[in-house]
Amino acid sequence: MTRFLSLVFLLRGLLAVFAALLIGSVLILAAGADPLTAYGTLFQGAFLDYWGFATTLQIMSPLLLAGLAVVLPLRAGLFNIGAEGQIYIGALFATVIALYVPGLPGPLHILLCSFAGALGGALWALIPALLKAYRRINEIIVTLLLNFVALHFVSFMVGGPMMEPGAPYPYSPEIPESLFLPHLLPRTDAHAGVLVGVVIALVMFAVFHRGTFGFSLDTVARNPDAARYAGISVERHIIVAFLVAGAIAGLAGTFEVLGHRYRLFHAFSQGYGYDGIVVAFLAGLSPLLAIVSALFLAGLRAGASIMQRAVGIETTVIEAIQGLVILFVAVSLAFRYRATEVGRALRRRQEVERALDAESEERES
Amino acid sequence: MDLLNLQTLTDMLGTSLRLSVPLIFAALGGVLSERSGVFNIALEGKILAGAFGAALGAFLFNDPFGGLLVGILFGMLAGSILAVLGVSLGVNQIVTGIAINLFVLGITAFLSRIVFGAQANTLRLPGFKPIDLPGLSSIPVIGPVLFRQDLMVYLMIALAILVFLFLYRTPWGLAVRAVGDNPAAADTAGIPVHGVRYGCVIAAGGLAAMGGSYIVLSQVFLFSEHMSAGKGFIALAAVILGRWHPLGALAACLLFGMFDALQLRLQFNYQDVPHQFFQMLPYLISILALVGLVGKPRPPAAIGRDYRREAK
Numbered sequence: 001m002t003r004f005l006s007l008v009f010l011l012r013g014l015l016a017v018f019a020a021l022l023i024g025s026v027l028i029l030a031a032g033a034d035p036l037t038a039y040g041t042l043f044q045g046a047f048l049d050y051w052g053f054a055t056t057l058q059i060m061s062p063l064l065l066a067g068l069a070v071v072l073p074l075r076a077g078l079f080n081i082g083a084e085g086q087i088y089i090g091a092l093f094a095t096v097i098a099l100y101v102p103g104l105p106g107p108l109h110i111l112l113c114s115f116a117g118a119l120g121g122a123l124w125a126l127i128p129a130l131l132k133a134y135r136r137i138n139e140i141i142v143t144l145l146l147n148f149v150a151l152h153f154v155s156f157m158v159g160g161p162m163m164e165p166g167a168p169y170p171y172s173p174e175i176p177e178s179l180f181l182p183h184l185l186p187r188t189d190a191h192a193g194v195l196v197g198v199v200i201a202l203v204m205f206a207v208f209h210r211g212t213f214g215f216s217l218d219t220v221a222r223n224p225d226a227a228r229y230a231g232i233s234v235e236r237h238i239i240v241a242f243l244v245a246g247a248i249a250g251l252a253g254t255f256e257v258l259g260h261r262y263r264l265f266h267a268f269s270q271g272y273g274y275d276g277i278v279v280a281f282l283a284g285l286s287p288l289l290a291i292v293s294a295l296f297l298a299g300l301r302a303g304a305s306i307m308q309r310a311v312g313i314e315t316t317v318i319e320a321i322q323g324l325v326i327l328f329v330a331v332s333l334a335f336r337y338r339a340t341e342v343g344r345a346l347r348r349r350q351e352v353e354r355a356l357d358a359e360s361e362e363r364e365s
Numbered sequence: 366m367d368l369l370n371l372q373t374l375t376d377m378l379g380t381s382l383r384l385s386v387p388l389i390f391a392a393l394g395g396v397l398s399e400r401s402g403v404f405n406i407a408l409e410g411k412i413l414a415g416a417f418g419a420a421l422g423a424f425l426f427n428d429p430f431g432g433l434l435v436g437i438l439f440g441m442l443a444g445s446i447l448a449v450l451g452v453s454l455g456v457n458q459i460v461t462g463i464a465i466n467l468f469v470l471g472i473t474a475f476l477s478r479i480v481f482g483a484q485a486n487t488l489r490l491p492g493f494k495p496i497d498l499p500g501l502s503s504i505p506v507i508g509p510v511l512f513r514q515d516l517m518v519y520l521m522i523a524l525a526i527l528v529f530l531f532l533y534r535t536p537w538g539l540a541v542r543a544v545g546d547n548p549a550a551a552d553t554a555g556i557p558v559h560g561v562r563y564g565c566v567i568a569a570g571g572l573a574a575m576g577g578s579y580i581v582l583s584q585v586f587l588f589s590e591h592m593s594a595g596k597g598f599i600a601l602a603a604v605i606l607g608r609w610h611p612l613g614a615l616a617a618c619l620l621f622g623m624f625d626a627l628q629l630r631l632q633f634n635y636q637d638v639p640h641q642f643f644q645m646l647p648y649l650i651s652i653l654a655l656v657g658l659v660g661k662p663r664p665p666a667a668i669g670r671d672y673r674r675e676a677k
Contacts, residue, residue: 030479031479131655131656136661138605142652144595145651146652149649151645153641156645266641277463316590319475320476323468323470326464329464333457334455342460
């Protein structure tokens with residue numbers, strides 16, 4: 001049944017994408033180019049060209065990881081809009097280990113950097129999780145505000161204590177070459193980060209459908225009272241879901257540094273964390289479909305610059321199309337909304353809130 | 366830094382007020398829509414839509430009033446999307462809000478390139494100028510702070526009072542609060558639940574858009590991508606901090622504006638500390654304000670919940 005629904009959902013996502021591309025073609029016309037030629041160059045460049053596809057894979061890495069960081073907490077009915085900030089803090093932690101812990105063999109050092117990046121993202125996600133679990137403070141607002149704090153904090157670090165001496169604008173020194181992630185396609189930017197993303201997606205799928213954690217997460221969200229009765233702590237599950245999500249987003253930031261930029265730049269993420277929200281909802285909150293939707297959205301971004309060179313359309317048209325995609329996905333939710341995974345997750349959110357309310361009232365009395 | 370210096374104090378308060386104006390407009394919109402039971406995470410997108418509309422209008426008509434009008438119109442359009450999806454179609458209001466934010470972000474980035482092209486960053490749009498209220502503006506401290514502002518600031522003060530009177534002193538305001546707390550009861554009493562929510566959400570779009578218009582028409586005189594920079598989220602925090610009361614939200618916004626002004630002054634006085642360090646302060650303070658709330662905030666009971674007659 002779930003499989004059938006997710007299939008319907010995939011079709012729904014396809015419809016949303018189609019509608020967005022259709023309106024996008026009006027925008028392209030308005031900008032004075034032929035939509036068919038524009039889309040032709042875009043998708044050909046993104047998926048059929050060696051270099052273009054490599055760029056697609058490179059962009060897919062942060063998008064997929066950020067998308068998974070949104071999917072997991074939603075499973076428990078919680079919104080993680082903070083992947084952007086978690087990416088920044090993850091990248092910061094990884095860069096610190098990369099630059100200031102010398103003398104380790106390459107692979108071990110890469111592992112240590114990844115661990116630090118995951119830790120950074122997790123710690124950043126712990127803030128909204130604790131506030132949500134114990135103070136009932138809206139996690140959406142907190143994660144959103146923390147994104148700006150993280151952005152400026154990383155700017156501060158690379159513009160001050162970690163700045164490369166004599167750099168024209170804020171960035172850190174380059175990390176040692178032994179830390180560069182292996183590349184999937186020779187001579188390109190396609191690094192191994194995307195493979196980690198795919199593995200995490202598969203693991204998440206398995207956990208959701210087979211593991212005890214997936215089951216208890218589901219129980220917490222579907223029926224918090226039953227969960228409590230069975231001895232499952234709602235608060236702990238909120239915290240664990242956010243910690244893991246933050247760690248995954250932190251990895252996205254880590255791989256941006258180790259696989260693509262080799263330095264920590266200020267404002268490097270360009271909204272990957274927000275794109276992750278689009279990835280998650282386009283995938284109907286399925287970790288497996290997230291792979292597909294991340295690939296597609298990464299292709300849009302990679303193809304955009306090729307399209308800009310070929311037909312002279314600003315790359316920002318892609319941002320407009322991506323905005324349209326999420327808008328139409330939202331529209332599509334209206335149709336048999338309650339039967340979808342998203343609908344279920346959101347109803348669970350209300351259940352969790354009710355349980356937390358009940359408990360804190362108990363505590364007060 | 367000498368806060369006791371009268372001139373410094375006047376400057377500080379003036380800057381605080383100016384910095385809190387966009388927040389106050391947005392927060393008033395937030396109060397209105399959330400009191401009617403619609404969670405309004407889309408404030409950010411509405412501010413941005415308003416800012417873009419204001420720039421477009423001012424550019425086309427070469428007149429700040431044209432800008433304000435188009436800005437409000439764009440904000441109301443964004444509000445209508447939230448109303449149709451979140452109220453009529455019953456899509457989760459948070460998802461709708463996030464979708465609107467991302468959509469506005471993308472579409473304004475694209476359209477601003479088309480409309481303003483290469484001159485986007487050099488263009489200086491026509492804007493509002495400060496108006497001295499004769500007599501009042503010569504009172505020390507309060508005069509320059511309150512009565513030497515531009516039209517939008519006076520408009521904001523009037524609107525804050527109007528929203529307060531509307532919500533607490535009129536039967537329509539009672540209807541709004543009833544819909545937000547107990548839509549089923551309101552429905553039984555013959556109040557059109559969806560109609561009230563439509564009105565509030567669309568009006569909220571217009572209000573938040575005035576905040577965006579203010580940034581363009583009174584502060585920077587140009588449009589830049591993502592210029593709302595999280596103000597909508599800070600305004601949301603102010604709504605909670607102000608306990609969903611228009612004047613409470615106004616006070617919270619003034620507090621945030623004051624910290625922002627302080628931050629700018631610190632930046633100026635301690636130039637060897639990288640400015641980014643100060644830039645994160647407004648966001649941090651908003652979070653701390655939420656954490657430091659004494660007692661538990663009680664949002665409108667039906668906030669975020671879709672209302673269907675048959676569901677009850």
